[in-house]
Amino acid sequence: MNFIGNYKNWIQQSWIDELLRSEGCARFKEGQQPDSPSMREQYDRAIKAGYDPNKAYFYMFDKTNVSFEIDPPWLEGKKYHWWITKMLPGNCMPIHVDPHTIYEQDSNRYWMPLQDYTGGHFFVYKDVVFTEYKQGDVFVYDDSRASHGAANVSITPRLVLQISTYA
Amino acid sequence: MKLYIGKLTEHLCESLIKELIIHTVEPSHGHMALEESNPYYNEYLNQTAMLTSAGYNENTVEYRHYQSSTHFHENYSVAIGASVGAHPLMCWVSEIRPGKCTPWHWDINPWEKEHEQLGELVRYFCFLSKPAPGHIFVTEHDAYYNEPQGTIYQYDHIHAWHAGTNIGLVPKFLLTFTGYK
16 A cells, blocks of 8 residues: 555544444445355355354445535546445454456555544555554555455444545 | 564464364353452453443454363463463463454453462463464554464563454464463
8 A cells, every 4th residue: 555645634523423423334234245246256255254144344435325525635637436434343344355446447446544543443455454544644555456354343433435546 | 562572383383273173162252250359340340341332242252262271281381481481370362253353452360469479470472373364463552463373472561452353264363371470
């Protein structure tokens, strides 16, 4: 992951308040099945390893369920889509590869924590676990198809903005 | 700052794991319950309340403890004690299966007051299983990932906060050794 810069001043406290107040969309939703072959393969592997298919791994927000707009200043002129993940204490997302990066052309993945690092907020990318980051730090994956995962074993929710650009 | 102490051989780690996995151990979902008369009873209540109010429950917190002398031969803890220069008091292996975690806590030793009469108490952790994607361990100041099998570190104090999780596909085994010098 390459550090792009810090955009803390761009983040609005009202966003954080709304995200913490709202439930978001549980992923996986009850009964939801993977919607692509690559996701199916990863899903099956995780279930076989013991992950609970009925558990919420995280809660997702996007333009359909928040009241604010996300227009990242470091992406001027690029096409992108975004989503915010909220992980409650005890949530985790197994190591995986994002399926959309496989079919999208020239995909670039950006990762921005909406809070300072706190012990137990984990993000794993390739063979590194990220700590000591600051709110508003922006990183770009050096390989958008790299494996990554996340977990929250702290006592506070964890909020991260994810962005994917495409051609 | 990580306090690196040394390394057990991979052969020893694998032998120990082989001894463990023949046992069926019931999962634990929180701290061992303490008697009200225990000096750490309030700490036990505080940590339990902290995790409950954060939303943890039996579906998220889950680990299995394998105890020296019960689930693996005490010779292992004697060997580890010799390698770190401490007399063994307690030694266990924690298994965390995929999708489970042990959230932020410090290890309450119900017998700590008695143990500290013996000398300076010290605690170490050792990455018993081979490094695998998704096996994460964190202490107050440091994160550990992809640690070589057998690597031993010392907690900077015996009440150090720590947590672990497994977002990989295979079980994770971490050994904890408490002793005195």
